[in-house]
Amino acid sequence: MAGSAGNASSGGRSNVRVVVAGDSGTGKSSLIVTAAAEAFPSNVPPVLPPTRLPADFYPDRVPLTIIDTSSRFDSRNTLAEELKHADAVVLTYACDQPETLDRLSTFWLPELRRLEVKVPLIVVGCKLDLRDDNQQVSLEQVMSPIMQQFREIETCIECSAVNQIQVPEVFYYAQKAVLHPTAPLFDQETETLKPRCVRALKRIFILCDHDRDGALSDAELNDFQVKCFNAPLQPSEIMGVKRVVQEKLPEGVNSRGLTLTGFLFLHALFIEKGRLETTWTVLRKFGYDNDIKLRDDLLPVPQKRAPDQDGALRPVELDDLFSTAPESPWNEAPYKDAAGKTALDGLSFDGFLSQWALMTLLDPARTLSNLIYIGYVGDPASALRITRRRRLDRKKLQSERNVYQCFVFGPKNAGKSALLNSFLGRPFSENYSPTTSERFAVNIVDQPGGVKKTLVLREIPEDEVKGLLSKKESLAACDIALFVHDSSDEASWRRATELLVDVASHGEDSGFEVPCLIVAAKDDLDPYPMAIQDSTRVSQDLGIEAPIPVSMKLGDFNSIFRRIISAAEHPHLSIPETEAGRNRKHYHQLVNRSLMFVSVGAAVAIVGLAAYRVYAARRNASN
Template sequence: MPGGSAAAGRSGVRVVVVGDRGTGKSSLISAAASESFPEHVPRVLPPTRLPADFYPDRIPVTIVDTSSSIESRGKLDEELKRADAVVLTYACDDPLTLTRLNTFWLPELRRLEIKSPIVVVGCKLDLRDECQPMSLENVMGPIMQQYREIETCIECSSATLIQVPDVFYYAQKAVLHPTAPLFDQERQCLKPRCIRALKRIFFLCDNDMDGALSDSELNEFQVKCFNAPLQAAEIVGVKRVVQERIPGGVNDLGLTLEGFLFLHALFIEKGRLETTWAVLRKFGYDDNLKLRDDILPAPSKHAPDQSVELTSEAVEFLRGIFRLYDLDNDGSLQPAELDAVFVTAPESPWGEAPYADAAEKTALGSITLKGFLSEWALMTALDPTSSLANLIYIGYGGDPASALRLTRRRSVDRKKQRTERNVFCCCVFGPKKAGKSALLNSFLGRPFSNNYSPTTGECYAANVVDQLGGTEKTLILQEIPEDGVKKFLSNKESLAAYDVALFVYDSSDEYSWKRARELLLDVARCGEESGYGVPCLLIAAKDDLDPFPMALQNAARVTQQMGIDAPIPVSVKLRDSNSLFSKVISAAEHPHMSIPETDIGKKRKKYCHLVQNSLMFVSVGAAIAVVGMAAYRAYAVRKNS
């Protein structure tokens, strides 16, 4: 059956049965398990297991019976929160129990925030009064409109075994092949994320890229997803069904994207969700219509001072994608063109923080090639798995393991006094109103603004920096708000992720300088204690204003004491960056230099050197003594002989 492979990732399904007392919960479970009507049933059955071969998906089902008594409410609530699916019962011969669905049970499930699919089941169908016929669709239609979490409704009879196995089949199916991710019941159409996933699958199967699936391509698709070929008559039949309903669904070349999407909507409308789920899961999608983590070989475990970068192969692929979607050849992607890049991804990944305003754009809001590559570098640094997934969504066809690389540890770089990284991460500290945000904006080529707005959330700026000799390096700046420094440094490994730290202060304000100096000392101490010290640069911002008295002397004394370079004067307002960003790259490329030292750190270092020298002296002395003893013994042997 098509749904078999879809269930491969699950070891079992847990179904909890709830409803008013006397609605037939225990009899329903017992009848399903024994395939016979039980004469005597306990009030509450122990958990009952339907074996893997009970249903075509070959996934075992555990059914949990519950009591609706007040004293059992705590246990009931606990079971509901553990449920994969909920079977909610009423008695066909008792209209009050049907009313209770709307007045108590469904609101109660919402109050408990139960997210599991619900199957509403009318039990005791054989006892319904034949003089009062009832249409299940008419009765349940309005309730299902109000409670979209209801997956389906069914009536059954434990006494006659009518539709008893179907109850738990639908419950299992609601878990293994859920409707909610695929289909909008209210609008009766495929959901956007489902459309995006099916588009990607269509493009992958359209081998000749002519915009349609030919008969041979359709057959390959069928074999890949269901391990069975399509007969010629079946292909003709499929096309006829599509053409009758969607004129543009078939053309002279084959089944179009419009027709492909229509077919899946038709499967879902007819209750054949397992068919669409089999296709999606064959192409690596999970229940959230994202690629499964197990097929994304992104480096997950690594040392704190390692980072993840795109390989040159992946960067070249992205350059090609940029050229492909730059339809007007203006060197930038307009918002619509950028959306088209990610049309086969679950959504555009750069619509919200921290990516939304993190890259260089033109005055019209288009993203440049540098901005495009910088966004990818930022996403790879922050979320390698998401970056790799999006590469695959947009068509990266190489080995996924060849797209990302794990960098060498920064501690090793310091010892070797060089680095092989292409992307550098820099944290930007400083007091309020020092000019941190203005500095990040200038890095992205944005005009200076006198309006001040404090940074509250994550704020990044990423761009490509041209170096001497024609090389390009990507620099990622992360602003650390003054209020967040204490929390940031509370994690002893926080500095491990950065290549450089900048300390921005208002050069016209003495307090701003003193606060920046305090922050520098805090970061230096943290680096010394954790062993993750980073090169530090002081930035004397607002150089267009008159400096406060003694500014240069104070700064010179502090930098000399701590062993770092003198502050770099910068005026964002006058667009005078003094080659700041190239200097940041240079500091990152020389990871053994510009690391500040506190007095305590110097003393500790001196003590360590003293201990090492003492140990060396002792070791040399011991070695001399051993050699001397050996020589004496040799002499004594020769003398005696």
């Protein structure tokens, strides 16, 4: 890390667009022309056309397009559009006109905030040669109050186009601020590395610590240097690096080499000294983008760590596992509390596997990225297995998936949440708290013969069913649908059957038919008077299994979770058929018969034509 990082990766950018703005007469156009021509112009137009600096103009070898702007009132819409498409903004004032400096705080900086321009901002004092010699005030004194108020300012610089003082540096800093931004890496108020940067660097440190002894030896440091900067470190340079760290931070170096603390300290030091390109080169070499997340091209998602010895991962151990990821992926919905916990709030082995299965089901790219973050070094694509489409499973009359997703429907207070809680081994509660947003529960279900399958229950609040079914492919990811009702409440039963018909009809219309089961919850209560007759009639009409009675309060699950898996494995046996669906099928059968006669007729005609051609060919040959 002592080597030069001048040729650091640019993060895949092919161009940087810099917009120059500021009051009229502050030297915008002269600044641009002098930078491009390396000479002060004798005259310049009021507004220049776009100016391009070639790739070899600056060390990062990325072309720069500079956009000049007018500050006239009638050009404000054009200015706003240019600012919104900028990668960086150069904001000018004139060193000999104090009022233009004041205008930064009273107009320009507030205007950029109003337009929500959130890109690096370089403030440039032009016409340095015209400043009154009697007013020698340092740039820091002038700009410090403004920078305190407007933290978005990246750099301040003064220049003179006439005397060609620090003109190229203006656009170098603008480009550098885009290619090697400060904000993702460093908190300037606390002067510390940001948490996501720390987590990324910790992962890199662990990957480079080949012998896993908690320190980078001289050989490991050299390997790291060659990987990131394509140049080895001399022994004297390695000694120099460790000496700098040890002087400032004794625990940064031990007998085995550079510790993680020392590694992080070095990067903070580089950033404080303005050498952000060094840290960015390291991050990009290990696959990170400008948001300090793994680049998409490293996650080959198809179009479509073991637990400790006490049998569970406690929260602190999970945090440690994901400490090299941008954040712990299971701390927020839908993953938080989606898997069963042990008595000590730990995640069991089955729960650990279940969480990975849930994340893969909902967001396979996130699964792959987190595997890489925690140190998976194999081919990421090999970690996923592509299964055939659910529609094909239904045609084949069976499914061989290992993970099944079950949508749980039902009216309010039917017992859906109690079902999910019991699936995770949580105690029954009499307190009713309506579910207001989708909720997941995932666990491993032991099937007959010692086979293990992962089941994901996805509770759909009653109020969200209409919105869900408004999308054609909303059931595409559903392996089976469950309809829960309160068996003691006739209104609950009627609403559950309405939802069942709605879902079945949507499946028939969209082509994503799903097997369905009905659950009669609260079996510990007396059923309403016509419950048996109603359930028998509806089950026979739709051609599905009779409702399955369960009582979460009594712990009587009636093998419901195994039965869900079994129905999902043989989807054709439990797909309901509505009256509209039967009529549609009958119509299609009639149409298909007609098409069959037409096809046979066409086939006869084609065969006859072919026979005639054979006959004609023979006749011509005999002649």
